[in-house]
Amino acid sequence: MPELPEVETTRQGIAPFILGKTVSRVTIRQPSLRWPVPSELPERLPRHKLKTLKRRGKYLLLGFRHGTLIMHLGMSGSLRVLPANTPPEKHDHFDLVFGRQCLRLRDPRRFGAVLWTTDPVEQHPLIASLGPEPLSESFTGRHLFNRSRNRKVTVKQFIMDGKTVVGVGNIYANEALYQAGILPTRPCGGISAARYERLAQAVKEILARAIKSGGTTLQDFTQADGKPGYFAQELQVYGRQGEACPGCGAAIRHIVIGQRSSYYCRHCQR
DNA sequence: ACAGTAACCTGTTTGC
DNA sequence: TGCAAACAGGTTACTG
Numbered sequence: 570m571p572e573l574p575e576v577e578t579t580r581q582g583i584a585p586f587i588l589g590k591t592v593s594r595v596t597i598r599q600p601s602l603r604w605p606v607p608s609e610l611p612e613r614l615p616r617h618k619l620k621t622l623k624r625r626g627k628y629l630l631l632g633f634r635h636g637t638l639i640m641h642l643g644m645s646g647s648l649r650v651l652p653a654n655t656p657p658e659k660h661d662h663f664d665l666v667f668g669r670q671c672l673r674l675r676d677p678r679r680f681g682a683v684l685w686t687t688d689p690v691e692q693h694p695l696i697a698s699l700g701p702e703p704l705s706e707s708f709t710g711r712h713l714f715n716r717s718r719n720r721k722v723t724v725k726q727f728i729m730d731g732k733t734v735v736g737v738g739n740i741y742a743n744e745a746l747y748q749a750g751i752l753p754t755r756p757c758g759g760i761s762a763a764r765y766e767r768l769a770q771a772v773k774e775i776l777a778r779a780i781k782s783g784g785t786t787l788q789d790f791t792q793a794d795g796k797p798g799y800f801a802q803e804l805q806v807y808g809r810q811g812e813a814c815p816g817c818g819a820a821i822r823h824i825v826i827g828q829r830s831s832y833y834c835r836h837c838q839r
Numbered sequence: 840a841c842a843g844t845a846a847c848c849t850g851t852t853t854g855c
Numbered sequence: 856t857g858c859a860a861a862c863a864g865g866t867t868a869c870t871g
Contacts, residue, residue, distance in 0.1 A: 572864060603847070603866080627865075644865055645849080660849085678848045680865060695866090722842065731866075738864060787864065827843080830862085 571642040573703065573736025574779035575798065576627045579648050582794055583672060584622050586650040590667035591618045594653075599662035603643060603682040606663060610685060614638070614665070625690075626699050626735030631665075636687040638665075639695070643680030649673055649795065700734045703772050708734055710766030717757040717765070724760060725753035726827045728772070737772060739829050740785055740807045745771040747806045752838045753831045754824070778803065806832040 571579070595611040607613075614633070621632035629648075631638040642648070653671040657664070663674040663683055674681065686693050701707040716733055717724075727733055729742045737745065746753050748771040751764060760768075779785060784798030787808070805815050810823035814834040824831050 575864080601848095641865080643848095644863070676848095677850065678863090678865095680847065682866095720841075726842095729865095740864060785864080828845095 571627060571646065571784070572738035572741055572779075573624075573627060574741070574776055574782075574800065575784035576629060576642060576736075577624055577780050578784040578798060579642070580622060580624050580629055583648055583650050586670055587619055587665075587667055587672055588622055589618065589620075590670075591616065592665060593668055594664070594666035596664040596666065597662070598657060598664075599660075599679070602662065602676065602679050603641070604684065606683045607685045610638075610683075613685070619667075625696055626702070626731060627738075628696065630690055632690075636685055637690040637693075639682070639684040639686065639690065639693065640674070641682040643676060643678060643682070645678040646674060646676035646681035649675070698732055700730075700732050703734050703736050703776055708769060708773070710762060710769040713765040713769055714760075714762040717760065720758045721756050723753060723826055724751060724755050724757040724768075725829075725831060727757035728768070729829075734772070736776065740787075740804065741772070741775055741779065743807045743832050744775050744805060747833060747838060748775060750838050752835075753826055753833050806834065808832065 592614045595614050597606050597610065600606040600608065617633045617635065619631055620634060623630040623632065627641060629640040631640065651671055651673055653666050653669050660677040661673050661675050665672040674683065690696055701712065717727055720727065725742050725746060728737050729739065745768060749768040751760065751768060779800040782798060782800040782803065785800040786797035787801060806821050809821045809832060812821050814821055814837055816834065816837045819834055819836050821832050822835055
C-alpha cells in the first residue's frame with residue numbers, strides 16, 4: 570500500500586498528536602509481523618517521552634532518549650491516532666498508548682514491521698544501506714547515471730531498488746517513467762545522463778505532488794485522520810490498461826516486470 | 840557485485 | 856453460485 574508519499578502523509582498526520590507526549594502503555598496483539606515485534610517494548614517504552622518523529626524512505630523513526638522505534642507499513646499497513654479506549658478490530662496488531670490517545674497499527678497482510686534499536690538508527694542494517702532521499706539535493710540525474718553503468722536490470726527495477734533511491738514504489742515508478750518518457754523495460758545501463766536528469770526531476774515532482782494530495786488511495790489507504798488520499802485521480806498510467814494515453818491517445822499497455830504490474834505508452838515512452 | 844526467483848500473509852477480484 | 860487461481864501499494868533472503 571504505502572509508498573513514500575503515504576508514509577510522509579501519515580507522519581505529518583500523527584505528529585501533532587504524539588510528538589512530545591509520554592508513552593503510558595504498549596499493547597502487542599500480534600507479534601508476528603515481517604519480523605517478531607520485540608517483546609520487551611511494553612517494559613521499555615512507558616514513562617518515556619517521544620522526542621522526534623522522522624521518516625527515512627518508507628520507515629518511520631520514533632525517537633526516544635534511550636532508543637528508536639522503527640516502523641514500516643509494508644504493503645497494507647496504516648497508522649491512526651484514536652481514543653485509547655477504542656475497541657481493536659481484526660488486524661489491529663500494535664498500540665502505542667499516550668494517555669488518552671493511542672497510535673494504532675493496522676496491517677492485514679503483516680508485511681509491516683515494528684523494531685527497536687538502541688544504536689544510532691542510521692547504523693541499523695535496514696537503514697544503513699538505503700540510497701538518497703528522492704526529495705533531497707543528493708538525489709540527482711547524475712546519481713542515477715553513475716549507479717546504473719554496466720548494469721542490465723530494467724530501469725523500472727533500478728529505480729524501485731531502495732539502494733538506488735528510497736521511496737519509489739510501483740505506482741510512482743510507473744508514473745515517473747511515463748512523465749520522463751522512458752520505457753520501463755529499457756536496461757538501466759544504457760540510458761543517457763540527460764534522460765536520467767529528466768527522470769530524477771519527474772520522481773521529485775510526482776512525489777511532491779502526491780504528498781500535497783495526501784497520497785494515493787487505491788483500496789484502503791487512509792491518512793491518519795481516516796480520510797483517503799486524493800492522488801489516485803491524478804495517476805496518468807497506473808492501473809489504466811487499455812485507456813487512452815493522456816498525451817497521444819494510444820492505448821496504455823500493461824506488462825509484468827519483475828513480478829510487478831507495469832503500465833506505459835508505447836509512443837510517448839522510448 | 841549482479842540478476843532472478845521465492846518467500847512472508849490476508850483480502851479481493853477474476854475466471855471457469 | 857461456488858470455488859480456485861491470480862493479484863495487490865514492499866522488501867529481504869536465497870540461489871546461481
